[in-house]
Amino acid sequence: MKIVVLVKEVPDTWGDRRLNLETGLLERGAGELVLDEIGERAIEVALTYAEANSGSEVVVLAMGPASVPTNLRKGLAMGADRAIHILDDALIGADTTLTATTLAAALSHEGFDLVIAGNVSTDGGGAVIPSMVAELLDVPAATGLSTVAITATDVTGRRDTEVGSYTVKAALPAVVSITEALPDARFPSFKGIMAAKKKPLDTLTLADLAATSGASGEDAHSIVISLAERPARAAGVTIVDEGDAGTQLAEFLAKNQLI
Amino acid sequence: MTDSSAPILVLVEVSPAGTVLPSAAGLLGAAAGIGTPVALVVAPAAVSAAAAERAAELGAARVLVADRPAGSPLLAPVVDALAAAAASVSPDAVLISSSSEGRDIAARFAVRSGAALAVDVVSVSRDEEGPVAHHSVYGGAYLVDSAATSGTLVATVRQGAIEARAAAQTPSIEQLDVTPSGKRDVEVVDYQATVTASDRPELRGAKTVVSGGRGVGSAENFALVEQLADALGAAVGASRAAVDAGYVPASYQVGQTGVTVSPRLYIAVGISGAIQHRAGMQTAKTIVAINKDADAPIFEIADFGVVGDLFTVVPQLIDAISAKKD
Numbered sequence A: 001m002k003i004v005v006l007v008k009e010v011p012d013t014w015g016d017r018r019l020n021l022e023t024g025l026l027e028r029g030a031g032e033l034v035l036d037e038i039g040e041r042a043i044e045v046a047l048t049y050a051e052a053n054s055g056s057e058v059v060v061l062a063m064g065p066a067s068v069p070t071n072l073r074k075g076l077a078m079g080a081d082r083a084i085h086i087l088d089d090a091l092i093g094a095d096t097t098l099t100a101t102t103l104a105a106a107l108s109h110e111g112f113d114l115v116i117a118g119n120v121s122t123d124g125g126g127a128v129i130p131s132m133v134a135e136l137l138d139v140p141a142a143t144g145l146s147t148v149a150i151t152a153t154d155v156t157g158r159r160d161t162e163v164g165s166y167t168v169k170a171a172l173p174a175v176v177s178i179t180e181a182l183p184d185a186r187f188p189s190f191k192g193i194m195a196a197k198k199k200p201l202d203t204l205t206l207a208d209l210a211a212t213s214g215a216s217g218e219d220a221h222s223i224v225i226s227l228a229e230r231p232a233r234a235a236g237v238t239i240v241d242e243g244d245a246g247t248q249l250a251e252f253l254a255k256n257q258l259i
Numbered sequence B: 001m002t003d004s005s006a007p008i009l010v011l012v013e014v015s016p017a018g019t020v021l022p023s024a025a026g027l028l029g030a031a032a033g034i035g036t037p038v039a040l041v042v043a044p045a046a047v048s049a050a051a052a053e054r055a056a057e058l059g060a061a062r063v064l065v066a067d068r069p070a071g072s073p074l075l076a077p078v079v080d081a082l083a084a085a086a087a088s089v090s091p092d093a094v095l096i097s098s099s100s101e102g103r104d105i106a107a108r109f110a111v112r113s114g115a116a117l118a119v120d121v122v123s124v125s126r127d128e129e130g131p132v133a134h135h136s137v138y139g140g141a142y143l144v145d146s147a148a149t150s151g152t153l154v155a156t157v158r159q160g161a162i163e164a165r166a167a168a169q170t171p172s173i174e175q176l177d178v179t180p181s182g183k184r185d186v187e188v189v190d191y192q193a194t195v196t197a198s199d200r201p202e203l204r205g206a207k208t209v210v211s212g213g214r215g216v217g218s219a220e221n222f223a224l225v226e227q228l229a230d231a232l233g234a235a236v237g238a239s240r241a242a243v244d245a246g247y248v249p250a251s252y253q254v255g256q257t258g259v260t261v262s263p264r265l266y267i268a269v270g271i272s273g274a275i276q277h278r279a280g281m282q283t284a285k286t287i288v289a290i291n292k293d294a295d296a297p298i299f300e301i302a303d304f305g306v307v308g309d310l311f312t313v314v315p316q317l318i319d320a321i322s323a324k325k326d
């Protein structure tokens, strides 16, 4: 089984995340760039299967700027076999359509039985890339899974939505996306980190993918037309409970017509 | 100005049992603000007439209806119907709820039709060139406007974000002809409807939210958070730590990877206020925090903070609220 895991490099949610007010692009210097946590969990799902099923291959795939390889190495250190980085200046500021078209082209180029993605990224947060990629590749997409059972021929999982809980099944080849209900990722071991240095990490450009890209060049795109910063919130009053804080809080709520 | 009577196609979400989901009211309200709302209802034939009438009541000037037979693949009938509806209506924009299902449908539809996709939109407007989508990003730190380079704008709209409501219309219902695309889709092996036991408001779009964190200590203790919520007529939320500890289901989670809320009043009980939690609630109008640690970051954004033990402060607060109501 060949599993490709889609991972995204994002600004660390623990740090300062800033947009450039001129370009609308992320200020890459503002905070650290890390693998999105949900992507690490997706790698964990793939590795868990691969460890129990010999002959499996796990490939991590990310589209993003020159900083991406450092983060892809983390996936290799966790235990993935290979990594692919899609790097091209034409992708700067890519919208979801261009991102999905590019990832789908790389996936057809590479070949796969199963694609595992995160359900939603912490920057952008569209939760649309996995389904877009599936539509482009004409494969089923089982998204938002909080359990995943993989066999040689299909993948099954639980999908909780606003209306209920579904058990869904997709015949392979397929795309799945997982939620953070799945286990936290393992930490790379020292041995894993050393081994990662020798594992293959290939870089692809759009020219490399031209033959497999379904992009018509006629797709419309979503563009930023204006951008503003909201002023940061200031702290109000804080009281230390001396036995009557509940009452004082009720007074505050009443005074502000909140009860 | 562009044509403010142009059709705006709204995908009305219908549960398998036939209930029109709450997202429809906001989507039709938003559509009415930038054009003429045309609704698409894709539902099992037995329930679609009632759902279509509901859509008209919520402001749809026209309602297109397509069948979603029981036992059909998960989403293919809806995406195919949406493609057929868009081809027949030629809308300026297509508005879809940013729900689990809506996001998948929007993604597939945008790719299939070559249309631009705007995600997690909090409101829409119109300028000289057409529809504009407004986004609130990085926990509301930035307000970003986007538009399509050309053609129809497809948007997933954040649940509970839109307050506008459209005036009721006389039902004008048409059956839509759909040619199945034959695109591969997943099979539904089992489905269990969520039973909503309480009549508390939905977390998304609630005017008041009371959330509990790890400090609440256990699932049993969470009853205290719920009592406070009920005293205020509020929805109940939680931190990820409270969800991970099993106090409440994942659907309660507020924050970066949970629900984003923007209520009039948000009360954080036993929540430290990690940056990822704040990303989901810091645009609330008034924030109240109860935490025994004076250094908890939640106090940096609280309008009224109480440093104290939640197990003494919250019961007293509930009593004081009840006393004021009498």
Ligand SMILES: Cc1cc2nc3c(=O)[nH]c(=O)nc-3n(C[C@H](O)[C@H](O)[C@H](O)COP(=O)(O)OP(=O)(O)OC[C@H]3O[C@@H](n4cnc5c(N)ncnc54)[C@H](O)[C@@H]3O)c2cc1C
Binding pocket: A013, A037, A038, A122, B212, B213, B214, B215, B216, B238, B239, B240, B241, B242, B253, B254, B255, B256, B257, B258, B259, B269, B270, B271, B272, B273, B274, B275, B276, B277, B280, B290, B291, B292, B293, B296, B308, B309, B310, B311
């Ligand atoms: C990628 C990513 C995404 C994330 N997404 C989210 C998200 O969507 N939502 C989210 O909430 N978190 C999210 N987190 C987790 C976040 O970083 C914090 O771990 C989490 O918010 C902590 O929850 P908490 O405040 O309940 O727990 P803690 O940080 O453990 O805080 C508990 C608080 O309770 C107080 N307390 C304890 N006992 C009492 C008492 N008796 N009375 C009063 N106060 C008491 C303590 O002083 C403490 O401040 C995310 C993290 C990452 C890395």
Ligand SMILES: Nc1ncnc2c1ncn2[C@@H]1O[C@H](COP(=O)(O)O)[C@@H](O)[C@H]1O
Binding pocket: A006, A007, A008, A009, A036, A038, A039, A061, A062, A063, A064, A099, A103, A116, A117, A118, A119, A120, A121, A122, A123, A124, A125, A126, A127, A128, A129, A130
């Ligand atoms: N640039 C990217 N490179 C690789 N995978 C991505 C990229 N963007 C999104 N994804 C995948 O799609 C998932 C959902 O992302 P999004 O649709 O942006 O919320 C992520 O968790 C990743 O698995």
